[in-house]
Amino acid sequence: MSDSLGQEKNLLDKTAVLEGLPDHPALKAILAWSPGSLTDAKFDHGELTLTIVKEQIRAAAQTVQAAGYNFFEDMTAVDWFPSTPRFQLSYHILSHAFKERIRLRVLLQGDDPVVDSITPVWAGANYYEREVFDLFGISFEGHPNQRRILMPDEFVGYPLRKDFPVEGYR
Amino acid sequence: MADTLYTPILEAPKAEGAGDQHMVLNMGPQHPATHGVLRLVLEVDGEIIVRLYPEIGYLHTGIEKTCEAKFYQQVVPMTDRVNYLDPLSNNLCYALAVEKLLGMEIPAKGQWLRVLLAELSRLNSHLIWLGTHAMDIGALTVFLYTFREREEILRLFEALAGQRMMTSYIRIGGVSMDPPLDFMARVQAFILTMPEKIDQYSNLLTGNPIFRNRLKDVGHLSAADAIALGVTGPPLRASGVDFDLRRDMPYSSYEKFQFEVPVSNDCDCWARYVVRLVEMRESVKIIQQALDGMPEGSFSAVDPKVILPDREKMKTQMEALIHHFKIVTEGFAVPAGEVYQGIEAGHGQTGYYVVSDGTAKPYRVHMRYPSFATLQALETMCKGRMLADVVAVIGSIDIVLGEIDR
Numbered sequence: 343m344s345d346s347l348g349q350e351k352n353l354l355d356k357t358a359v360l361e362g363l364p365d366h367p368a369l370k371a372i373l374a375w376s377p378g379s380l381t382d383a384k385f386d387h388g389e390l391t392l393t394i395v396k397e398q399i400r401a402a403a404q405t406v407q408a409a410g411y412n413f414f415e416d417m418t419a420v421d422w423f424p425s426t427p428r429f430q431l432s433y434h435i436l437s438h439a440f441k442e443r444i445r446l447r448v449l450l451q452g453d454d455p456v457v458d459s460i461t462p463v464w465a466g467a468n469y470y471e472r473e474v475f476d477l478f479g480i481s482f483e484g485h486p487n488q489r490r491i492l493m494p495d496e497f498v499g500y501p502l503r504k505d506f507p508v509e510g511y512r
Numbered sequence: 513m514a515d516t517l518y519t520p521i522l523e524a525p526k527a528e529g530a531g532d533q534h535m536v537l538n539m540g541p542q543h544p545a546t547h548g549v550l551r552l553v554l555e556v557d558g559e560i561i562v563r564l565y566p567e568i569g570y571l572h573t574g575i576e577k578t579c580e581a582k583f584y585q586q587v588v589p590m591t592d593r594v595n596y597l598d599p600l601s602n603n604l605c606y607a608l609a610v611e612k613l614l615g616m617e618i619p620a621k622g623q624w625l626r627v628l629l630a631e632l633s634r635l636n637s638h639l640i641w642l643g644t645h646a647m648d649i650g651a652l653t654v655f656l657y658t659f660r661e662r663e664e665i666l667r668l669f670e671a672l673a674g675q676r677m678m679t680s681y682i683r684i685g686g687v688s689m690d691p692p693l694d695f696m697a698r699v700q701a702f703i704l705t706m707p708e709k710i711d712q713y714s715n716l717l718t719g720n721p722i723f724r725n726r727l728k729d730v731g732h733l734s735a736a737d738a739i740a741l742g743v744t745g746p747p748l749r750a751s752g753v754d755f756d757l758r759r760d761m762p763y764s765s766y767e768k769f770q771f772e773v774p775v776s777n778d779c780d781c782w783a784r785y786v787v788r789l790v791e792m793r794e795s796v797k798i799i800q801q802a803l804d805g806m807p808e809g810s811f812s813a814v815d816p817k818v819i820l821p822d823r824e825k826m827k828t829q830m831e832a833l834i835h836h837f838k839i840v841t842e843g844f845a846v847p848a849g850e851v852y853q854g855i856e857a858g859h860g861q862t863g864y865y866v867v868s869d870g871t872a873k874p875y876r877v878h879m880r881y882p883s884f885a886t887l888q889a890l891e892t893m894c895k896g897r898m899l900a901d902v903v904a905v906i907g908s909i910d911i912v913l914g915e916i917d918r
Contacts (some may be wrong), residue, residue, distance in 0.1 A: 466742025
């Protein structure tokens, strides 16, 4: 289950993934836990992407952690402005045992984006969530210290949003 | 509106049960031992650290935002500037991510050359770490020796790319040009002397009682904490977790190389020193294998729509000239999709998350850099220790502020 799977066929929707990867440990764990929480799935470029309903992300993180995906590697957001839902959160979780990485994805509406923090699951998500809060203005409920991290505290605006000009406001 | 000079920890009540004797100290942003503009807010009880809070962002330049306004090939020079101590690894990681989106296969020579350069770059990064770390502890001499070898590596980079630090040599589709004719011979001459040089550093430090006492049993980080906090690279392996992307999830032909991954169960600053020192020796071995087995052939893939044509062809063939003009003025479209590519760089796992919307400019480039995550572990490592140990711990986790703040 390494990157060599990349040569295999891409599975572009949930049905195809469920049929094509029946033994995938993360997928099995998610389905055993709550099949309804998995809204979409995709396998391309050798990477598995699981879209999770927004309310369940912390529980989903706990589920994949218990399934052997022990290492939180990276987390960030993508702003799809002006499409809806506007924000996408991408969590990259690595398994030291399976030597494989999965991506959890959460979609958020643009007005008042709030999602549960996964810092209680992986303490290392702390800075990453602060960064997303700082640059995208997405709030994380249950975060121990949600403050701006890279920009100054008194800064107004969220620089990585697509409606924020590259040169900044002058 | 917050007063920028003070962070809440300064105004917040002190730790529970703290009497009047707790003091809040600012370390940095201009402090020689913080390796850049890192500011630490420390709450101390005498000499003992009660709480530690890193305050970052002084070097933030919004490089991820800038990437969104550039063509794919124009992002390569930006990646050098993120981690200026390990430039070729950054180039490599970004190039691999975009090539994954493009579905591009790189010829064997290009891949081997990339491995060779990534390892030279790792040596470069570790040499700077060793010199500055020893200097922080008070062993000034080592710095002069490590920078002597680093200078030679930078000369090699200069011969290769015309630049000492901001090389931008690894490009999407391969490398920018063939290395100069005497390059391989120069690398060979350099790495033949390297094991002896590493012995020299080791002789200066390993038996040095001051260096030993400053590092042994300092900055303890358990394997569980390291994993929870997202620590990667040498600090993770020094905490007893045997994981290295080069071996476990190989990229760019690393599976064809034989090397050991050093692991230590001591979990302290000394273990991190030992692990990195062994890693340098392993890098030398990898470079030797790359030199010995360097395949023949082309160093970059063939795709006239993506890779700039040969200079000679551009001046003699109409087709090549048009392609050149198109790539430079309009860039090249990359199929829509998202990829994450992780590599094992000198400081730990570097990752690039690239999202494409099918145009010639990346929709989103996110850079996962190891120091950002490792910095979160600083408090765990320093709590309950003496103030002077903070300097040893910062040195041992080898952070680069450029990649933390981006």
